[in-house]
Amino acid sequence: MYNIIPCHLSNKLEFNYKKRDAFLTDRANLKLLLPGIVFGFLLFLLGVYEWLNAFETGGEEIIPAGDIVVYQPVLAVWFFDLCFALVGIGMVVTNIFLYVRYNKYKFVGKKVTIIKRPIFRDRIILQEELKNYTGVRFRVEFLQSGFLTQNRYVIELYHSNPEKIVPLYLSTSSKGVRKKWKEYAKQFKLPILIDTDDGLKSIELKNINKSIGQLYKLGIIQDTYDTYDNLPNAVCFVRKKDKIVLKVRKILWDAYNLLAWIAILLIGAILLMVLTNIDTFRQTFASTLYSMSVLGVVIIIIALQILFRKEKLVIKKHKIVNTHKYMLFSTKHNEIFKKDIEAIEITKNPATGRFFVSIISEDNTITFGTKMKISDLQWIKKFLIHEIVR
Numbered sequence: 001m002y003n004i005i006p007c008h009l010s011n012k013l014e015f016n017y018k019k020r021d022a023f024l025t026d027r028a029n030l031k032l033l034l035p036g037i038v039f040g041f042l043l044f045l046l047g048v049y050e051w052l053n054a055f056e057t058g059g060e061e062i063i064p065a066g067d068i069v070v071y072q073p074v075l076a077v078w079f080f081d082l083c084f085a086l087v088g089i090g091m092v093v094t095n096i097f098l099y100v101r102y103n104k105y106k107f108v109g110k111k112v113t114i115i116k117r118p119i120f121r122d123r124i125i126l127q128e129e130l131k132n133y134t135g136v137r138f139r140v141e142f143l144q145s146g147f148l149t150q151n152r153y154v155i156e157l158y159h160s161n162p163e164k165i166v167p168l169y170l171s172t173s174s175k176g177v178r179k180k181w182k183e184y185a186k187q188f189k190l191p192i193l194i195d196t197d198d199g200l201k202s203i204e205l206k207n208i209n210k211s212i213g214q215l216y217k218l219g220i221i222q223d224t225y226d227t228y229d230n231l232p233n234a235v236c237f238v239r240k241k242d243k244i245v246l247k248v249r250k251i252l253w254d255a256y257n258l259l260a261w262i263a264i265l266l267i268g269a270i271l272l273m274v275l276t277n278i279d280t281f282r283q284t285f286a287s288t289l290y291s292m293s294v295l296g297v298v299i300i301i302i303a304l305q306i307l308f309r310k311e312k313l314v315i316k317k318h319k320i321v322n323t324h325k326y327m328l329f330s331t332k333h334n335e336i337f338k339k340d341i342e343a344i345e346i347t348k349n350p351a352t353g354r355f356f357v358s359i360i361s362e363d364n365t366i367t368f369g370t371k372m373k374i375s376d377l378q379w380i381k382k383f384l385i386h387e388i389v390r
Contacts, residue, residue, distance in 0.1 A: 006165045009103060011143070011152055013170040014180075017107065017187050026167055027102040033095040040091025047085030105166050112157075114164060128164045133157050135193035135202060136168065136185040138177070140358060140367060142349045151367060153177045155184060158193050174334070174365040178342065182208050182362075197346040197355055197374050212341050216389040225386035232376040244387070246380065247312040247325070248369065264303050271296050313368055313380075315387050320359060322366045336361045338388050346377045357381055 008026055015024045097119050106113040110131065116124040137158040143150050155169040155177070169180045185192045191202045207220065215221045231237055238245040271293060305326045312330075314321040320341070322334040340361040347358045349370065357377050359366040369377050 005139075006156070006162045006167075008154065008156075008167045008170055009098075009101065010170055011172050013167055015105075015166075015168045015184075017168075017184070021109075022107040024105040024166075025102060026105070026170075028098045030099055033099055036095045037092050040088045040095065042088070044085050044088030044092065047081045047083070047088060051081035051085065103167075112164070112166060114166070116163075124163075126164055128159065128161075130188075133159050133166075133188070133190065135191045136181060136188060137165075137193040137195070137200075138181045139195050140347060140349070140356075140365065142370065143172070151365075153365065155181050157184075157188065157190075174363075176363050177365060178360055178362045194343070194345055195348050197348075197378070201345070208342075210342065211339060212344065212385060212388050213339065216385075221385065223382075223386050223389050225382040229379065232373075232379050234372055234376045235380065242316065244315040245312060246315070246368075246383075248310050248372070251308060251310065260303055260307055264300055267296050267300055311368055311370075313366075313384075315384070320366065320384070322368060334364065334366045336364050336366055340364075341388060344381050344384050344388075346374065346381055357384070359384065 009028050010026055011032075012029060013024070013026060016022060100117070101119050102117045104115040104117075106115075107130070110129060112128045112130055112133075114124075114126040114128070116126075118124070135158045137154075137156050139154050139156075141152040141154060143152050150172050151174065153169075153171050153174055154167065157166040157168055159165050168184050169177070171177065181192055185205060185208065189205075191204055192208055194201050194203070207215065210218070210220075212221065216223065234249050236245075236247045236249045238247075274293060305328070308327050310325045312323045312325055314323060318339070319335055319337045321332060324331050324333050336359060340363070341359060342362060343358070343360040345358050345360070346355050348355050354371055355374050355377055356370040356372070357368045357380050359368070369380060372380075
């Protein structure tokens with residue numbers, strides 16, 4: 001049951017269920033796809049234009065035969081033109097396919113109808129009674145966009161069959177997510193659900209507005225932190241005068257980092273090839289050679305900053321602050337006041353299969369330790385609960 005994760009298509013979606021009859025379409029946002037389509041088309045035209053020798057190099061100049069030097073580049077220029085054209089048409093086709101597929105959801109009375117349109121298959125139509133849904137689930141996904149990652153916050157009407165799960169709210173902003181989660185649970189009169197390291201956890205409606213401090217006083221949650229427990233090797237613990245700092249001791253790599261390194265090496269190889277064949281490239285890309293080279297260097301620098309980024313949690317007297325430490329600077333990523341924290345859970349990223357700690361308030365969510373072992377995350381969870389309720 002735990003691995004039941006559907007594939008939602010958009011990053012911004014909100015279902016209005018104030019009426020009995022309602023309709024929802026889950027589809028990639030065309031405004032977000034258009035830049036990729038336009039850029040890909042321009043890249044395709046540039047490649048074809050260059051391939052057909054459409055650029056004029058200016059008037060011919062008479063050069064004495066004895067001064068002519070035969071230059072043979074490592075790779076023919078037409079090869080790079082073909083690559084531009086293929087990459088461009090690939091971007092266009094991919095983004096069009098992303099827009100063609102969709103999922104539609106219809107609520108009529110107490111029945112749900114689901115219509116799915118895959119890219120290379122016929123439409124799929126499913127029907128289900130609303131009473132067969134068991135709760136309103138919240139989860140966080142990590143989306144990879146080139147070198148960058150971002151969170152997608154998902155609220156969905158949960159069913160044991162993943163094909164019948166209905167997205168209710170999708171957003172890349174954590175603001176107000178838990179409030180929406182509660183509202184949908186009350187509208188459907190169902191418990192709220194969250195995926196944790198212990199499986200699917202259900203919380204009754206009467207407890208969803210209580211903070212961790214209140215739940216502790218009622219005996220619903222326990223403070224199980226032991227000060228004599230060994231500190232996890234992956235966690236660096238620093239106690240200062242007015243705060244405690246938890247940070248990831250070392251950088252943890254995964255498949256996405258490997259892809260990023262491949263991209264960095266590829267861009268670096270292209271820049272090296274340009275430098276070693278500067279005369280050929282200056283003739284072909286005279287107007288854009290400098291800007292393209294600068295852009296490549298900037299991309300490599302930014303990518304290295306992101307790859308060597310470390311997470312930190314700063315626990316102060318009244319709040320918890322999430323910061324990101326880069327090679328040259330640090331940034332405050334998020335913060336939540338302790339009195340507003342309603343849940344601390346170890347949740348799963350379905351895209352990578354890895355777990356992380358979620359610190360959740362009604363208006364905000366902090367995620368931490370996205371690549372750490374479950375045992376380390378369990379220690380962090382117990383420590384944070386202890387710091388909040390003590």
